[in-house]
Amino acid sequence: xxxxxxxxxxxxxxxxxxxxxxxxxxxxxxxxxxxxxxxxxxxxxxxxxxxxxxxxxxxxxxxxxxxxxxx
Numbered sequence: 001x002x003x004x005x006x007x008x009x010x011x012x013x014x015x016x017x018x019x020x021x022x023x024x025x026x027x028x029x030x031x032x033x034x035x036x037x038x039x040x041x042x043x044x045x046x047x048x049x050x051x052x053x054x055x056x057x058x059x060x061x062x063x064x065x066x067x068x069x070x071x
Contacts, residue, residue: 025061032057 015023032054038044046054 022065025064028057028061 011023011026014026035044035046035050035054039046
């Protein structure tokens with residue numbers, strides 16, 4: 001519960017600093033980051049589908065941010 005309060009505070013601060021449009025992209029990347037941490041600490045093995053999905057998410061994020069001029 002404390003971690004949720006800290007995470008919300010950090011996310012709210014992020015939204016204030018970079019705006020809701022760019023801050024919303026965090027919600028797209030969080031699952032990929034979580035799977036990366038799971039790989040490190042819980043020995044999660046990425047399936048080919050998960051790896052392709054992760055790459056597509058990251059490529060899509062780069063395309064979206066560059067198409068919007070980084071905004």
